[in-house]
Amino acid sequence: EPPVPRGHWFWGNCIQFKEHAVKFLLKAHAQCGDVFTVRFLNQHITMVLDVHSYEKFSKERNFDFHEITKQVNQNVFHYELVNSRKMISEAGQKVNGRHLFTSMENFALNLKNAFRDMKSGNSEKQAVGSCSTAQLSDNERVRDLNVINSSTSINTTATGSSSNIIWPPIYKENQLERPQIIPNPSITTFDKMSTCWHEDDLRNFASRTFFSPLFYTIFGRDTKGQDTSFHPQVFHKMFDQFHKYFNFLWLGVPHQLFPEAMSAGAVLAQQPTSTEMMAREGCSEYIKFATDFMLRHSQSEQDIVGHNLVFLHVNYNTFRVVYWCMYKLMEDAKIMAALREEVEEVVEAKRSGSSPEEAAAEFTADDIHKLTLVDSFLKEVIRSMSGVFMIRKVLEDTVFTTDSGINYNIRKGDRVAIYPPAFHYDPEIYEQPETFKFDRFVDATFYKNGKIVKHPLIGFGSLCPGQKFAILQIKWFIINLLNSFKLELLDGERTGPNTNMYGHEILPPTHDVRCRFLAKDSPVTLTYVNNYGSHKTRNL
Numbered sequence: 001e002p003p004v005p006r007g008h009w010f011w012g013n014c015i016q017f018k019e020h021a022v023k024f025l026l027k028a029h030a031q032c033g034d035v036f037t038v039r040f041l042n043q044h045i046t047m048v049l050d051v052h053s054y055e056k057f058s059k060e061r062n063f064d065f066h067e068i069t070k071q072v073n074q075n076v077f078h079y080e081l082v083n084s085r086k087m088i089s090e091a092g093q094k095v096n097g098r099h100l101f102t103s104m105e106n107f108a109l110n111l112k113n114a115f116r117d118m119k120s121g122n123s124e125k126q127a128v129g130s131c132s133t134a135q136l137s138d139n140e141r142v143r144d145l146n147v148i149n150s151s152t153s154i155n156t157t158a159t160g161s162s163s164n165i166i167w168p169p170i171y172k173e174n175q176l177e178r179p180q181i182i183p184n185p186s187i188t189t190f191d192k193m194s195t196c197w198h199e200d201d202l203r204n205f206a207s208r209t210f211f212s213p214l215f216y217t218i219f220g221r222d223t224k225g226q227d228t229s230f231h232p233q234v235f236h237k238m239f240d241q242f243h244k245y246f247n248f249l250w251l252g253v254p255h256q257l258f259p260e261a262m263s264a265g266a267v268l269a270q271q272p273t274s275t276e277m278m279a280r281e282g283c284s285e286y287i288k289f290a291t292d293f294m295l296r297h298s299q300s301e302q303d304i305v306g307h308n309l310v311f312l313h314v315n316y317n318t319f320r321v322v323y324w325c326m327y328k329l330m331e332d333a334k335i336m337a338a339l340r341e342e343v344e345e346v347v348e349a350k351r352s353g354s355s356p357e358e359a360a361a362e363f364t365a366d367d368i369h370k371l372t373l374v375d376s377f378l379k380e381v382i383r384s385m386s387g388v389f390m391i392r393k394v395l396e397d398t399v400f401t402t403d404s405g406i407n408y409n410i411r412k413g414d415r416v417a418i419y420p421p422a423f424h425y426d427p428e429i430y431e432q433p434e435t436f437k438f439d440r441f442v443d444a445t446f447y448k449n450g451k452i453v454k455h456p457l458i459g460f461g462s463l464c465p466g467q468k469f470a471i472l473q474i475k476w477f478i479i480n481l482l483n484s485f486k487l488e489l490l491d492g493e494r495t496g497p498n499t500n501m502y503g504h505e506i507l508p509p510t511h512d513v514r515c516r517f518l519a520k521d522s523p524v525t526l527t528y529v530n531n532y533g534s535h536k537t538r539n540l
């Protein structure tokens with residue numbers, strides 16, 4: 001049986017893990033070997049800390065991921081997905097193959113709009129939604145969404161005591177009784193932001209340039225063009241608040257202990273009905289498929305709300321990576337200069353038209369992937385910031401044979417995990433793992449125990465269906481960002497990953513930083529070209 005590292009008689013290894021998961025696991029590995037079992041209160045997780053055993057681990061049929069997602073869905077988002085294996089496997093195809101390119105095309109359009117709005121000042125119109133108390137149940141009536149119109153802050157508060165707020169909200173059987181989201185008339189416009197530098201919190205800047213297009217790519221836009229509480233900036237703010245408690249919630253600690261998470265959850269539950277959602281312009285194929293699937297399996301509107309939030313939750317990882325990309329570019333002038341040079345060179349080579357106004361450059365997915373420094377930089381961000389478990393439930397007593405041929409008896413009912421951050425910070429695989437080296441992955445091969453590591457970067461686990469889409473989105477964002485903006489940190493502003501949050505797919509920062517940015521004059525217009533031919537053209 002795998003050995004067990006020493007821990008507290010009651011907490012097990014909780015405290016060591018919370019202090020610094022990677023340091024604890026690397027130390028336990030040195031003492032116990034490649035496979036050992038840690039204990040969190042009464043839950044046992046067997047860690048397979050051998051990078052060469054990754055494929056065997058991923059392919060072991062008795063190690064099941066669905067039991068884990070079921071736990072997250074129930075404990076955090078309060079719903080159960082009927083026929084979940086089929087649903088995830090079929091929905092996952094909606095962001096892969098030819099769908100990858102159409103999804104990307106939608107994202108690129110939304111990104112273009114977000115950048116255009118940033119420059120014209122439109123993105124600073126913060127839509128504000130509040131529920132009409134006449135239309136709401138008692139539980140919903142206590143929520144009042146106040147969004148302060150400011151370039152730097154959105155303040156969403158729930159009036160009434162938090163104990164009045166119920167998460168998950170209780171809907172009546174009639175699906176039309178879902179909370180109505182009403183248009184909010186208070187919209188403020190701001191001056192154009194071109195021609196001068198603007199200061200902002202990095203989260204806010206990243207939210208307006210990246211989270212907004214991400215949100216619209218998933219949920220589309222209201223065809224009537226109404227601004228409501230179902231708005232990217234409101235959801236971003238609330239998700240941030242909700243996510244702080246994610247590790248506790250999925251382990252099963254009751255929501256009631258976290259009033260802040262409950263009030264955020266109550267706001268996040270205010271979504272269009274499934275019919276309204278599917279009619280939204282640009283609603284993703286993934287959401288449409290999943291909603292239709294769930295309706296066919298007689299799932300409730302509340303279940304669909306829960307699923308929408310799970311989907312936003314997985315996409316939120318992409319936002320977190322983008323935050324770190326922006327930060328790392330600004331933190332080191334050398335990195336900024338090197339990536340800017342690579343992007344400008346490619347854009348210049350591709351640009352057409354003689355005057356700046358006519359200048360345009362087209363990129364296919366292949367073109368995007370050819371930028372080797374952008375590629376390496378993104379991998380380095382994922383290496384240094386991922387915090388996720390690749391965790392499975394053990395369905396049957398299993399003899400697991402590591403790559404080096406050692407057998408371990410793994411018990412049915414336990415959990416078993418690979419911990420990618422422990423590989424990502426293994427000094428034998430990565431020289432000076434604590435140092436951020438943006439070009440680390442250029443033409444690089446990594447070794448452990450003298451053998452090539454086939455999968456040195458495991459930030460997406462083995463099952464994430466969104467990996468290709470996320471990578472393409474982020475690279476395209478970086479190219480557009482460098483093409484359109486100059487950006488820098490304000491003096492003395494520094495942050496780092498919050499290592500108390502290991503367990504999140506991508507670590508959040510310990511605190512936010514202030515930055516300033518300047519929209520470039522007449523940047524080259526960048527267009528993403530769908531390799532498979534635009535679905536928009538095909539539909540004509």
Ligand code: HEM
Binds near residue numbers: 065314317388390506
């Ligand atoms: C940088 C961005 C992302 C990161 C770091 C990330 C990471 C992960 C990880 C670590 C897992 C668990 C996989 C495993 O244990 O083998 C996962 C699962 C999943 N991810 Fe992602 N992900 C990202 C973006 C996305 C996007 C954009 C989508 C959708 C378009 C997505 C959809 C999913 C889904 C549906 C699952 C659950 C799969 C299942 O239940 O079988 N992810 N992701």
